[in-house]
Amino acid sequence: MKKRVELSSYCLIISALSTALMCGVLVYALKQPDDELAIGILVAVIILLLLSTLFYMPLYISLDNGCLNIVRPLRVKSIPLSKIADVKLCPPTMGAIRICGSGGWFGWYGWFREKDLGKYFAYYGKASDCFLVTLDNGKKYMLGCKDAPEMVKEIAKTING
Incomplete structure (x- = not known):
């Protein structure tokens, strides 16, 4: 089973505006x-930002x-x-x-904390598409995908036997 991560309208707008602004400044x-x-420092910072996005998005x-x-x-x-x-x-x-991550630039990814859930690592594009995966060691992942x-x-069918 394979499901695509869809970005929200907010993500698309933030991503487009941020990327355009970085290109304009460059x-x-x-x-x-x-x-x-x-100029060398600016180019290095922009490259690092884009690489971090490609690494986590x-x-x-x-x-x-x-x-x-x-x-x-x-x-x-892989989990x-x-x-x-x-x-x-x-x-x-x-x-x-x-805590550390992206709040809309090509999705939400990174470490987040909520009062009810505690600390988790997120990988999603739309809040409405999310589900929480809790590992046996206590780590939590907020994931999101279409459907x-x-x-x-x-997942539940597989882990519950």
Whole structure:
């Protein structure tokens, strides 16, 4: 089973505006004479931001070979189904505090904390598509994909026997 992560309208707007702004600042900086060090630093920062996005931005979530896979452009995060203690539909609340991560630039990813849920790592594009995966060691992942109820049902069926 493979389900695509869809970005919300908010994510699409924030992503487009942020990327356009970074490109505009870069073009402006490149047109300025005699400030090669500042331009080099700016280029390095923009490259690091884009690479971090490619490293964490979720593309789709799949179930195969006994693993729950979070597929990202540069890596795949695999969680063995045998390590999953619980899975449930659970959209994040507006009270989530971002510890370190993205709050809408090409999705939500990174460490977040909520009063009711505690600390979790998020990989999702729309809050309405989310489900919470709790591992047997207590780690939590807030994941999101198209047709999340079907994905939760399939994971639950597998982990419950």
